[in-house]
Amino acid sequence: xxxxxxxxxxLRKYAFLQxxxxxxxxxxxxxxxxxxxxxxxxxxxxxxxxxxSAFAGAALGLLLGIDPLLTILLFSVFSAISIGYVEEKKLxxxxxxxxxxxxxxMALAILFIGMMEVYSTDVISIxxxxxxxxxxxxxxxxxxFSAMILLLLFMIKKELFFMTFDIELAEVSGVPxxxxxxxxxxxxxxxxxxxxxxIGAILVFAMIITPAAAxxxxxxHLNRMMILSVFFGVxxxxxxxxxxxxxxxxxxxxxxxxxxxxxxxxxxFSPKRMAxxxxxxxxxxxxxxxxxxxxxxxPECIAAGILHRHIDHEISIDKKHLPKKKPTKHDH
Amino acid sequence: xxxxxxxxxxxxxxxxxxxxPVICLQDVAVxxxxxxxxxxxxxDVYPGECxxxxxxxxxxxxxLLKTILGALKPIxxxxxxxxxxxxxxxxxxxxxxxxxxxQLQAIDRNFPALVEDVVAMGRxxxxxxxxPLNSEDWEKIYEAxxxxxxxxxxxxxxxxxxxxxQQKVMIARALAxxxxxLLLDEPTTALDFKMVxxxxxxxxxxxxxxxxxxxxxxHDIKLLREYCTRIAAMDKKIVWKGxxxxxxxxxxxxxxxxx
Ligand SMILES: Nc1ncnc2c1ncn2[C@@H]1O[C@H](COP(=O)(O)OP(=O)(O)OP(=O)(O)O)[C@@H](O)[C@H]1O
Ligand SMILES: [Mg+2]
Numbered sequence: 251x252x253x254x255x256x257x258x259x260x261l262r263k264y265a266f267l268q269x270x271x272x273x274x275x276x277x278x279x280x281x282x283x284x285x286x287x288x289x290x291x292x293x294x295x296x297x298x299x300x301x302x303s304a305f306a307g308a309a310l311g312l313l314l315g316i317d318p319l320l321t322i323l324l325f326s327v328f329s330a331i332s333i334g335y336v337e338e339k340k341l342x343x344x345x346x347x348x349x350x351x352x353x354x355x356m357a358l359a360i361l362f363i364g365m366m367e368v369y370s371t372d373v374i375s376i377x378x379x380x381x382x383x384x385x386x387x388x389x390x391x392x393x394x395f396s397a398m399i400l401l402l403l404f405m406i407k408k409e410l411f412f413m414t415f416d417i418e419l420a421e422v423s424g425v426p427x428x429x430x431x432x433x434x435x436x437x438x439x440x441x442x443x444x445x446x447x448x449i450g451a452i453l454v455f456a457m458i459i460t461p462a463a464a465x466x467x468x469x470x471h472l473n474r475m476m477i478l479s480v481f482f483g484v485x486x487x488x489x490x491x492x493x494x495x496x497x498x499x500x501x502x503x504x505x506x507x508x509x510x511x512x513x514x515x516x517x518x519f520s521p522k523r524m525a526x527x528x529x530x531x532x533x534x535x536x537x538x539x540x541x542x543x544x545x546x547x548x549p550e551c552i553a554a555g556i557l558h559r560h561i562d563h564e565i566s567i568d569k570k571h572l573p574k575k576k577p578t579k580h581d582h
Numbered sequence: 583x584x585x586x587x588x589x590x591x592x593x594x595x596x597x598x599x600x601x602x603p604v605i606c607l608q609d610v611a612v613x614x615x616x617x618x619x620x621x622x623x624x625x626d627v628y629p630g631e632c633x634x635x636x637x638x639x640x641x642x643x644x645x646l647l648k649t650i651l652g653a654l655k656p657i658x659x660x661x662x663x664x665x666x667x668x669x670x671x672x673x674x675x676x677x678x679x680x681x682x683x684x685q686l687q688a689i690d691r692n693f694p695a696l697v698e699d700v701v702a703m704g705r706x707x708x709x710x711x712x713x714p715l716n717s718e719d720w721e722k723i724y725e726a727x728x729x730x731x732x733x734x735x736x737x738x739x740x741x742x743x744x745x746x747x748q749q750k751v752m753i754a755r756a757l758a759x760x761x762x763x764l765l766l767d768e769p770t771t772a773l774d775f776k777m778v779x780x781x782x783x784x785x786x787x788x789x790x791x792x793x794x795x796x797x798x799x800x801h802d803i804k805l806l807r808e809y810c811t812r813i814a815a816m817d818k819k820i821v822w823k824g825x826x827x828x829x830x831x832x833x834x835x836x837x838x839x840x841x
Contacts, residue, residue, distance in 0.1 A: 290694070405712045412703045415695060419684055422651040423759070424677035424707035466694065470739035475694045522692050 253496050260495065267495065269389050270381045274487035274505070276396045277381075277445045277457065282483030283403055284441045285462035286476050287434065290414035296333055298455050299348040300439050303329035303355035305451035307443075308376040309362035318376065319391070322446060326439035329355065334435045338428065379450025379502030381491055388447065395444045399437050406430055411472055450502040457483065457505065464513040467520035482512050602665065603628050604763060604795055605650055610659035612642075612649050619645045622819040623659070627763075632789045632796040634806030634826070637816040638839050643799040644685060646816070647765050650797070651682055663763075678707040681756030685767040686749055691741035697751050698736040701726055704758030726757040730784060746777040753784065764788065766798040770805060782809065803835055817841070 261267050288297050307325030311318030329351055337344045363373055375383065384392075403410075409430055412420040421427040445454050465478035490505030517523075603626035611621035620642035627633050637643050648654045649661060652668040664679065666672045681704065704726065705719040715723075727733045730750040735743065740751065749769060756764060766785070770778045786809045788794050800806055806813055807826040815822040815834050822834040 408706055408709075408714065409711065411695075411699075412706055415693065415700065415703065416684070416687075418653065419682065420703075422648070422653050422677060422680075422682050423703070424674045426674075426711070466692070470692075470694050470696060470741075472694050472699065 254492075257492050257496055265386075266382060266384075269384050269386065270491055270495075270501075271488065273384050273389060273392060273448050274381060274491045274501075275484050276393060277448045278461075278484035278487035279480050280396045280399050280441050281445055281454070281457040282461035282465075282479040283400070283476060284438055285458040285460075285483075286465070286472075286479050287403075287410050287414060288438065289459060289462040289466060290411075293438075294459055295345060295348045296330075296435075297438060297442070297458055299333060299352040299355075300326050300330050301442050301446075301451055301455045302352050302359070304439070304442050304446055304454075305377065306355040306359035306362065308446065308451070309359040309373065312370050312372050312376075313362045313366055318372070319388075319443065322443045323440065325355070326443050327436055330435040330439040331432060334432055338431070375450075376446055377451050378500050379446070379448055379453060381448040381494065381501035381505075384447060392444050392447075395440055399441055402433070402437060406433065410434060448501065449505055450500075453502040453506045456509065457487070460506070460509045460513050461486070464509070464516040467516040467522055470522075482509060482516075486512060601628070604664055605797070606660075606662040606665075607650070608660050608662075610649060610656045610661060612645055612654050613657050618657075618818075620649070620816075620818055621658075623649075625814065625820060625823075627795060627797060629762075629795055630793050632785075632798070632809060632811045634810035634813045635797065635799045635816060636801060636803050636806055636813060636835065637799075638801060638841075641817045641838070643816065644767055647682065647767055647797070647799060650765065651680060652676065674707070678759070679761055680763045680765060681759045681761035682765045683749075683752050683756050683767060683769055686745055686771060689741050689748055693739070693741050695740050696736065697732065697738050697740055697743070698723060698727065700740050700751055701736075701754045701758050704755040707759065722760065723754075723758050726754040727751075729757055729788075730754045731780070746773040749773060749777075749781065750784075753781070757788070761794065763795045763797070766796070768800055769798065770800065770802065778805070785809065801839075803831075807831075 261271060288294060304322045304326040307322040308318045310325070311321035314321070333344070333348060333351060336342060336347045341347070366373075409420070409425050412423070412425055413427060413430065417427060441458070442454055445457065449457050461479045461483035462475070464482050465475045468478055469475050486508035487505050490501060490508045493499060493504040493508070494501035605625070605627035607623050607625045610623040610625075612619050623646065635643055635646065645654060649656060650663065652661070652663075652673055655668075660667065663676045666676060668676065701723045702715060702719070705715055705723060709715050709719060724733065724736070727736055730753050732747065732750050732754055735747065735751075740748065743751065753766075753769065769781055769785070773781060782805060785796065785798065789796050789809070798806065798810065803813075810826050813822075813824065813826045813831060814820050815831065815838060817838040821838060822831065824831065
């Protein structure tokens with residue numbers, strides 16, 4: 251408790267901590283929203299590949315002594331588009347392609363780092379992330395990029411959703427699938443690039459996929475899934491920041507640990523997993539649709555008035571619910 | 583400004599003369615890489631027609647439908663829909679007037695979409711890019727659900743429905759688009775007898791009441807004969823076209839299915 255108070259006091263006092271908080275919230279929002287669509291489109295490995303090429307970009311920027319954000323953006327957008335192209339033309343299997351690209355960019359990154367004459371601590375901070383050292387200008391740039399991504403995402407939300415459901419059907423229904431796929435890939439790479447400072451190249455992808463995966467466990471609504479994902483993402487980013495500041499731990503790992511904990515809890519208590527064996531059936535008698543085991547209430551049903559269930563086209567009535575009838579009178 | 587816009591519109595949406603085909607394929611051949619799936623396809627479909635396409639497995643029925651939709655590009659010949667060829671300019675207009683019901687495929691049990699959300703996808707092309715659906719769209723969505731008798735399930739997760747129910751939802755999705763042409767790919771496989779009846783009756787009703795142009799693919803010839811106005815039999819190419827009750831059809835069917 252005193253730790254919390256201490257954290258809040260520090261938050262009032264220090265501008266660097268305020269900036270860290272803002273970037274934690276924004277990283278939480280954009281990563282977890284983008285993540286929903288990456289998860290549903292099953293592009294998880296692709297995101298991982300982009301994260302690693304972004305790191306190679308960072309290393310090159312540091313080597314050349316220019317702003318790493320430029321080279322990061324360049325590398326990640328380039329790799330995203332080339333992966334998208336190979337996938338579109340079905341040149342090789344996309345997993346193979348991503349594996350190849352991913353290793354190659356890692357090799358490039360190591361090469362660039364090896365070529366540096368002076369050892370730069372920036373390398374470590376980009377690899378592992380440090381949310382506490384974000385500057386004012388960086389933060390403003392970061393906010394502008396994030397706002398653009400959010401705006402775009404909400405503009406193309408319904409089409410992206412259709413594409414995750416059935417991409418071929420989306421295409422023949424008039425959705426400009428090709429354009430949107432590339433646009434989305436660019437959005438993913440920009441998201442990863444701007445989040446790199448805060449959580450680091452190795453862990454940035456956890457921030458994208460884990461909140462969405464946790465949210466997926468709870469709901470069948472896309473909108474609710476997006477809201478939950480943002481909630482999980484922001485909560486763990488802020489909580490991770492608190493842990494990082496209070497116990498002097500690397501921010502990337504505290505944030506990812508927090509979000510992983512949320513995922514584990516979600517998985518264990520997932521209402522979807524519990525319900526996944528149920529099916530819906532049409533009652534042959536009253537034409538109502540019922541979940542297996544649900545009780546029928548309709549008055550038109552031939553078993554109306556008696557508590558019963560429909561299981562596999564059969565009416566099942568529990569003995570204790572059968573109304574008791576008096577024995578009919580008769581004469582001997 | 584408005585005048586020029588109008589003009590452009592008119593040239594794109596050229597109205598068809600009466601009696602002209604809405605779908606016109608000439609000498610079409612389609613291949614997957616080096617493997618030719620269909621060839622020598624000459625086919626005209628007229629407004630208000632219900633055309634049945636029959637053929638054995640791997641005879642290229644699905645390929646033909648995808649070619650009509652512009653999802654596959656022919657390596658030879660020409661495809662014209664409403665008198666237009668597919669191009670970046672025309673494809674959106676063409677596709678917004680065609681609804682396609684794909685061959686039944688498994689839907690992830692946990693996919694985060696309700697039945698109504700899936701049907702709503704049918705309105706996306708009408709609403710246009712970047713725009714959310716409005717209340718009129720939702721009215722149409724519920725009308726379509728009503729038409730297939732699935733209104734009660736509107737709020738259920740799509741993955742929880744049985745295969746036949748999902749098929750009906752996909753039909754509702756196609757109807758919500760208010761199409762002029764309806765393409766159905768094996769709509770009755772995986773359905774039990776009662777479901778087949780209700781889907782068939784639905785298609786019949788749509789054809790009669792809304793004067794939809796329908797192209798329906800199946801390998802169930804009995805079913806097609808019952809409600810199609812014309813039948814084409816295919817086995818990589820169209821081997822026969824004609825009246826559903828022509829006795830010649832029996833011979834053709836025997837030939838292509840027992841080859
Ligand atoms: N995506 C694809 N890539 C390569 N070949 C394909 C592809 N889709 C279909 N084919 C081939 O094209 C041929 C025609 O396939 P198509 O799916 O059109 O047949 P169909 O008549 O719809 O069969 P079914 O009755 O089984 O649905 C088949 O030989 C098939 O192997
Ligand atoms: Mg097929």
